[in-house]
Amino acid sequence: MKVIKASKERPLSAAKDLRAAVGAIIDDVRENGDEALLRYNEKFDSCRRSALRISKEEIAEAYAQLSNEEIDDIREAAENIRGFAAAQRATLKELPAYSPKPGITLGHRIIPVHSCCCYVPGGNYPLYSTALMLAIPAKAAGVPRVAACSPTMKGTDKISPKTLAAMDIAGADEIYAVGGAQAIAAFCYGTEQISPVDMIVGPGNSYVAEAKRQCYGQVGIDFAAGPSELLIIADGTADAEIAAADILAQSEHDRVARGIVITTSEKFAEEVVAEVERQLDELPTAEIARSSWNDYGEVLLADSLDEAIRAANDAAPEHLEIQTADGEKVAEKLYNYGSLFIGGNTAEVFGDYASGTNHTLPTMRAARYTGGVWVGTFLKTCTHQSFTAEAMRELAPLVTRLARGEGLEGHARASEKRFNKK
Structure with a gap:
């Protein structure tokens, strides 16, 4: 392979310092809740609003600042994304009943996570298209509570009107004016104004990515994007x-x-x-x-x-x-x-x-x-099973032997006691 135009190696980031800084923000939000969020909003974005959740009046105000063409463009893009997400959802089927042997019924359900947060970056540009890409597949998956958040425009108390309109068009149930690692911590652990969620999705800067890494386990994530x-x-x-x-x-x-x-x-x-x-x-x-x-x-x-x-x-x-x-x-x-x-x-x-x-x-x-993120990101495939008495008696000896082979006597007895019941 001949190099026509070479690139530099990516610089080694100060990973240790980043982990420490993000960890301190997460701990601050866990301990101090909204007080920490409001403080970080002012520190990083010069935002001094006290109510983090966006009101219906603010959403209407955002629409009023956009032209009809801008709104129509967002809606047309949303319809294409929504249609593809619906088509993807239709490919994911439940398995109500599979029987490997008489009397054994196995299956799975496709269950949406109960709540998620869609993190929409602000940064250099109002990335309102990301609001569509996150909230629409979540809604198509059937997530009951879809929250969205974004940092405010620098020096204001407002989210970009295009981002806010896109969040609404995408179907977000709740919208909050908060960003950065502190937003990830808030939706992971909850504060006075923000209830925690089961999953956080969306791109962001290195602080957001690191916060998602540190919060993973307490909350689900899509991935940590670079x-x-x-x-x-x-x-x-x-x-x-x-x-x-x-x-x-x-x-x-x-x-x-x-x-x-x-x-x-x-x-x-x-x-x-x-x-x-x-x-x-x-x-x-x-x-x-x-x-x-x-x-x-x-x-x-x-x-x-x-x-x-x-x-x-x-x-x-x-x-x-x-x-x-x-x-x-x-x-x-x-x-x-x-x-x-x-x-x-x-x-x-x-x-x-x-x-x-x-x-x-x-x-x-x-x-x-x-x-990447898709409708399946927000879905869980959860299995279930049921046994008749006859099927239980047929399988129990095998399970008992396998359990004892691993040295797990409690497992063996849980199977054996059923078999020995008259």
Whole structure:
């Protein structure tokens, strides 16, 4: 594999300091509840509101600040996401009765978690699309209580009106003006104004990700997401202008986002590098995008598509685009990715916003063992069983022997006593 444009190694974060800082915030929220949340709201966002929950009047005010077109756009995207989530839910079936032997009935139910929190980041941009991506599949799964939270706009007591409207359109039952590690702690352990939930989903900065790690176990999480990633597999038929645009779409997320191109064409590789530089000169978000591209952008020349495919599977990227002459054939050989985009017409940003698939995806090679947020994230497959007396008497001797073989006499007797009952 020839390196056309190299990237830096990601800096080793001060993980120990981060863990300590986040742990201190979590402990503060557990001990001091809302007082700690209000204090952190003011410290980090200059927000001085005392009521953390957003009122109906504030939601109406948010709608009033948006144009009809903006509201219609959010609703149209929501319908696509809702339709795909409903179709996914329909594939998950309950198993009411399976009988391995006469008198034994086994089965499972598909049960939604009872409550969840959808964490919608604020940061540099109002990421209102994330509100749709989180709350809609939760509602499609049948979660009875869907809460959502987001930090307020810097120096105000308000969540971005677009984010607030999107949360409402997505069906959130409760909305709170709070963000950061403190929000994760609040929804994990509860405060005076916030009742704890069973699961927390959504991306965030390093503090949010670390808080989710530390709270996992007390509360369920989707995964701890890191910087955004895009990998493009391309051959000589790909369009360098399109590929460069997709790379920069990822690069503008933040300075540690990563855009990678693996191609079998050296001519295309050189064209992509030149095209990225050209487009950066006219990109409004060039300051962040250029930093990301310069530090973490990468262009590699593979000897064959098979070598490119092996490299992509090893990288397990968050977003994986195929821009080759036969994208479907390449797709069959790929197995590690958060979401796959096949063909030059299929922009990664379509999935970010409105195609219907989810954009909350695993990063930092987590796609090796998990997919992204989907309706199944909020569902539990819970088994059940029942025995007739005859079936119990047939199976009990086997279970008794197996239990004694492990040295667990109490287990053996729980089986044996049933067998010995007249």
